Amino acid sequence: MRMRYGLYVITCEDPSRGRGHLEVAEAALKGGATTIQLRDKHMPAKELYRLAEEMKLLVKSCALGSIFIINDRVDVAAAVGADGVHLGQEDLPLEAARKILGKTAIIGVSAANVKEAVEAERGGANYLGVGPVFPTPSKDDAGEPIGLGGLEEIRRAVSIPLIAIGGINQDNLEAVLKAGADGAAVISAVAGAEDMVVAAQRLAQMIDLHLRGGE
Amino acid sequence: MRMRYGLYVITCEDPSRGRGHLEVAEAALKGGATTIQLRDKHMPAKELYRLAEEMKLLVKSCALGSIFIINDRVDVAAAVGADGVHLGQEDLPLEAARKILGKTAIIGVSAANVKEAVEAERGGANYLGVGPVFPTPSKDDAGEPIGLGGLEEIRRAVSIPLIAIGGINQDNLEAVLKAGADGAAVISAVAGAEDMVVAAQRLAQMIDLHLRGGE
Numbered sequence: 001m002r003m004r005y006g007l008y009v010i011t012c013e014d015p016s017r018g019r020g021h022l023e024v025a026e027a028a029l030k031g032g033a034t035t036i037q038l039r040d041k042h043m044p045a046k047e048l049y050r051l052a053e054e055m056k057l058l059v060k061s062c063a064l065g066s067i068f069i070i071n072d073r074v075d076v077a078a079a080v081g082a083d084g085v086h087l088g089q090e091d092l093p094l095e096a097a098r099k100i101l102g103k104t105a106i107i108g109v110s111a112a113n114v115k116e117a118v119e120a121e122r123g124g125a126n127y128l129g130v131g132p133v134f135p136t137p138s139k140d141d142a143g144e145p146i147g148l149g150g151l152e153e154i155r156r157a158v159s160i161p162l163i164a165i166g167g168i169n170q171d172n173l174e175a176v177l178k179a180g181a182d183g184a185a186v187i188s189a190v191a192g193a194e195d196m197v198v199a200a201q202r203l204a205q206m207i208d209l210h211l212r213g214g215e
Numbered sequence: 216m217r218m219r220y221g222l223y224v225i226t227c228e229d230p231s232r233g234r235g236h237l238e239v240a241e242a243a244l245k246g247g248a249t250t251i252q253l254r255d256k257h258m259p260a261k262e263l264y265r266l267a268e269e270m271k272l273l274v275k276s277c278a279l280g281s282i283f284i285i286n287d288r289v290d291v292a293a294a295v296g297a298d299g300v301h302l303g304q305e306d307l308p309l310e311a312a313r314k315i316l317g318k319t320a321i322i323g324v325s326a327a328n329v330k331e332a333v334e335a336e337r338g339g340a341n342y343l344g345v346g347p348v349f350p351t352p353s354k355d356d357a358g359e360p361i362g363l364g365g366l367e368e369i370r371r372a373v374s375i376p377l378i379a380i381g382g383i384n385q386d387n388l389e390a391v392l393k394a395g396a397d398g399a400a401v402i403s404a405v406a407g408a409e410d411m412v413v414a415a416q417r418l419a420q421m422i423d424l425h426l427r428g429g430e
Contacts, residue, residue, distance in 0.1 A: 044305035045287060072260060075289035079311035090259035096294035100315065 004211070005067065005127060005183035006034030007204040008163050011055075012187045024191045025055055029062035031200025032208075035163075037086055037185070039071035048073060052080040069108065074100050084108065086129060089116065094123040110165075112143050113150070114157045121158040129185060130154050132166025133176060137188060148179040155180030170202055177210040219426070220282065220342060220398035221249030222419040223378050226270075227402050239406045240270055244277035246415025247423075250378075252301055252400070254286035263288060267295040284323065289315050299323065301344060304331065309338040325380075327358050328365070329372045336373040344400060345369050347381025348391060352403060363394040370395030385417055392425040 009028035011021040025036045036059050038052055052070055059068040069084050070077040074097045077085040084106025085097055097107055109120035110129045117128055132145050146154075151164055164181035169189045176184055184207065193199030224243035226236040240251045251274050253267055267285055274283040284299050285292040289312045292300040299321030300312055312322055324335035325344045332343055347360050361369075366379055379396035384404045391399055399422065408414035 045307045046305050049307055049311060073290065075293070075307055075312070075315055078290070078315050079307060090261050092260045092264055092290060092294060096264060097290070100290055100293050 004034060004065075005161055005163050006207050006211075007032060007200060008035040008037065008165075008183050008185040009033040009190050009200065010037045010039050010071075010185055010187045012039050012191060019191065019196075021051055022054060022058060024196065025058055026062065027196035028190050028200045029059065029066060031190070031197040032204030033190070033200050034063075034065070034183070034204075035067040035069060035185075037069040037071055039086075041072065045073065045076060049076050049079055052076050052082060056080050056082060067106065069106065077101060077105070084126065086110070094120060094125055098124060108163070111154060112146060114153055117154045117158045121160050125160060127161040127163055127182075128154070128158065129165050130162045130181070131164055131185075133164050134167025134172060136167040148175055151176065151179045151181060170206070173203060173206050174210070177207065182211075183207060219249060219280075220376055220378050221422050221426075222247060222415060223250040223252065223380075223398050223400040224248040224405050224415065225252045225254050225286075225400055225402045227254050227406060232407065234406065234411075236266055237270060237273060239411065240273055241277065242411035243405050243415045244274065244281060246405070246412040247419030248405070248415050249278075249280070249398070249419070250282040250284060250400075252284040252286055254301075256287065260288065260291060264291050264294055267291050267297060271295050271297060282321065284321065292316065292320070299341065301325070309335060309340055313339060323378070326369060327361060329368055332369045332373045336375050340375060342376040342378055342397075343369070343373065344380050345377045345396070346379055346400075348379050349382025349387060351382040363390055366391065366394045366396060385421070388418060388421050389425070392422065397426075398422060 011024040038055055056068050059066045067083045069086050070082045071086050072091045074085050074092055078100055086108040088110045106126045108127045108129055109125040111117040111120055130151055133151055135145050161182040163183045163185045164176045165185040168176055168184045168186050190196050190200050226239040253270055271283050274281045282298045284301050285297045286301050287306045289300050289307055293315055301323040303325045321341045323342045323344055324340040326332040326335055345366055348366055350360050376397040378398045378400045379391045380400040383391055383399045383401050405411050405415050
């Protein structure tokens with residue numbers, strides 16, 4: 001059985017029009033997001049820990065089967081009992097995170113090319129965050145966009161779930177799913193929307209429709 | 216048996232005259248430092264992890280019984296098998312770190328007053344980093360100096376080892392030890408010295424003499 005990451009919303013204070021992490025997460029879940037990732041590279045660990053405790057309760061109370069992932073801080077994920085962690089190429093190595101979190105944790109790894117994707121799959125990653133597919137304003141350290149072609153190449157190289165990321169919105173989501181993504185991760189498309197619930201709903205429905213069509 | 220933290224040198228790139236973490240650690244150990252803490256609040260986790268692996272080997276090969284502590288990142292400490300972690304008041308809570316690292320890990324906590332000291336002792340901290348005792352240029356987020364009086368107050372309130380920190384040098388070290396510190400943590404006094412080995416030697420000898428005098 002393949003895990004359903006569906007609409008994967010990353011909370012991030014920058015593009016959120018002054019909204020906090022919890023507000024973004026709640027709206028995303030109401031709109032049908034399946035996975036929530038808490039990402040904050042600047043927050044001190046204690047603050048992130050307290051926030052992650054609250055967010056875990058929110059994710060688990062809002063929708064059955066929702067997944068709660070923490071970015072980078074494996075210790076915070078372990079401490080609050082999150083479902084897993086997402087690791088960028090500059091974060092802790094996969095094997096180190098696995099040692100701390102155990103076999104049942106979900107560990108996602110960012111991959112921008114076939115080499116990184118294959119390495120992460122071999123190392124036991126549960127999913128890949130693949131991108132940036134398109135140019136994106138949300139992540140200033142993101143590399144060059146890999147395009148739909150880059151996503152297709154990675155799709156052919158690995159079999160674990162691929163969550164496409166980077167500049168994904170209502171207009172290009174269908175193409176991303178057709179290129180082989182199992183789900184899509186967004187920051188601005190939800191957190192920066194005027195009505196976050198509606199924005200999440202539209203994206204979640206498109207992913208649902210695509211997945212059902214493929215069954 | 217009380218653990219001997221002795222001269223506790225924090226590696227930190229800022230005041231190190233361009234020297235790297237490993238260079239500072241090696242000189243400190245050659246000079247007689249007993250404990251090395253790796254602190255880098257800006258380095259990405261993977262880089263910190265690789266550096267911590269190297270530093271652990273260095274600490275363990277340089278001197279028998281030396282202690283290797285990592286600042287803040289409990290996950291990195293767990294991943295490399297460091298002796299322990301040092302937690303500031305803004306880092307992960309003590310109980311969360313203990314859950315991840317287990318009973319035998321050394322967990323130190325920063326305390327600037329009696330309340331924080333008593334709370335950390337009750338929570339199972341293995342030692343306290345007490346200060347800043349004097350004004351310090353190394354740590355821009357440090358609070359108001361607590362002085363020798365503040366150190367004495369904390370000494371009366373708790374019984375776990377106290378490592379004084381903040382502006383400690385050859386001139387004031389004796390007074391700090393007389394005020395009840397079991398050891399002293401320094402950054403600039405070693406990392407910023409022209410000859411780091413000699414600087415560490417002088418401080419380590421003073422601590423040794425004091426501890427022997429007290430037996």
